[in-house]
Amino acid sequence: MANSRTQKLGEIFDKATSSNQIHEGVLFVENTSGDFSYSKGYGGKELDSPLLMASITKLFTTTCILALLEQGKLSLDDKVTTYFDHSVLSGIHVYGGEEYSFDLTISDLLFQISGLPDVFEEGKESAKIRGINEDFYTTFDDMVALVRKLNPHFAPRTTKKAYYADINFDMLGEIIEKVTNLTLAEAYKQFIVEPLTLKNTYLPECENDFVPNIYYQNKAIYRPKFIMSSRASGGCITTARELMIFMKAFFGGNLFNKALFEKLPLYNKLQASMGPIYYGSGYMRIPLNGLITLFMGKGELMGHSGSTGSFAFYYPITDLFFVGDLNQMGNPALPIRLSMKLAMMTK
Known part of the structure; x- marks a missing residue:
């Protein structure tokens, strides 16, 4: 059974990395206990190679918010005022x-139900388009100014509405700093890095902190200022090995009270451009029993992907975690498709 499963995983990863769009990649699959484990690298990327978490960083931000909620230092009902x-x-x-x-x-x-617009994807001044062409640093105040120039998509808490926008998590990062009186990097260390003894996971803060290249189509681009601006919504660096450790802790209740986490059941489908993804409690949920899989799948993936090709998902039905990176900013759907295929083949 294990040999059959590893063969299927390898075949799916090989097919994904055979695309002309993919220049390097890594896949790491394990169950909770670790008695099933499979990994494979491509293009020189391996288990301990640095990778940009991109929006998987939102899970770090979520962890801090839930830990502070557990400690009674904030409430989810707190007004941002x-x-x-x-x-x-x-x-x-x-x-x-x-x-x-x-x-x-x-x-x-x-829960991504503020209705606020996304400055990363939207508008003539979208951070994504600019970031492809140049490296630049954006302050939180700069981001807020850009949000003001765009139109919100709905009133907050509109029934069955969710809209994925980085500014929601950029604001959460600022709140974490104010509540803890720590920098966001220090908060990540206190709530995640140190408890899990992670050695190669960090939020870059200065030019001496290593930031890996990102591929956009066939071009490798170096964007340290852009990454350092992303902070709570997408700025962390890690490795596949350490991302696996974090994912097991996140869904295993080792970083905050799991019962508290499970009492937050509100999930809404994101905007059409985000495909089949639902959002709630600070993470993505991707049902596998819908039209996109021709109703052939079961259950759902829980976790997050990043716009640069990173992915970190848990599939409870088979108790498997899928983490890794395809490092391609030109097609953010690739890590979602790969994760869904991996889950479908291991059901």
Whole structure:
């Protein structure tokens, strides 16, 4: 059974990396106990090679929020006005002629139900388009200013609505710093890196911190300032080996109270461009029993992917974790497709 499973995993990964779009990659699959383990690298990328977590960093931010919730240092019902000056929030959410900027809560940010626009993907000044062409640093205030130029998509907490926007997690990162009186890098160390004894996982803060190249189509680009700007929404560096350790801890209840986590069941489908993905409690859920799999799958993947090809998912039905990286910014759907195929073949 194990040999058959490893063969299938290898075949799926080989097919994914045979694409002209993929120049390097790594896959690591394990069950909770670790008695089943499979890994494979491509193009020189291996288990201990640095990889950009990109939006998987949101799971780190979620971890800190849930740990602080457990400690009673914040509430998901807290209005963001508790943590930000009036001048910072003013004008960021005006929808249908009404201003909702001062009505936003931590929960709205964590569940991606604020309705705020996404400066990474949207507008003529989208950070993604600019980042492909040049390296630049953006402050939190800069991001807020860009949000003000875009239109929100719905009023906060509109029934069955969710919209994926980095600014939600950028704001959560600022809140973590204010509540803990630590930098975000220090908070990640305290709540994640040190408890799990991770040696190669960090949030880059200066030019001396190593940042790996990202591929955009056939070009390897180096964007340290851009990555350092991403912080709570997408700035962490790790390895496949250490990402596996984190994922097991995240879903195993080793970093915060699992019962608390499981009491947060609100999930809504994201915008159409995000495919079959639902969002809630600070992570993605991808059902495998829908049209995209021709109703042939079972259960769901839980975790996160990144726009640069990173992926980290748990598939409870087979108790398998899939983590790794395809390092391709030109097609953010690739890691989602790969993760779904891996799950479908191991059911």
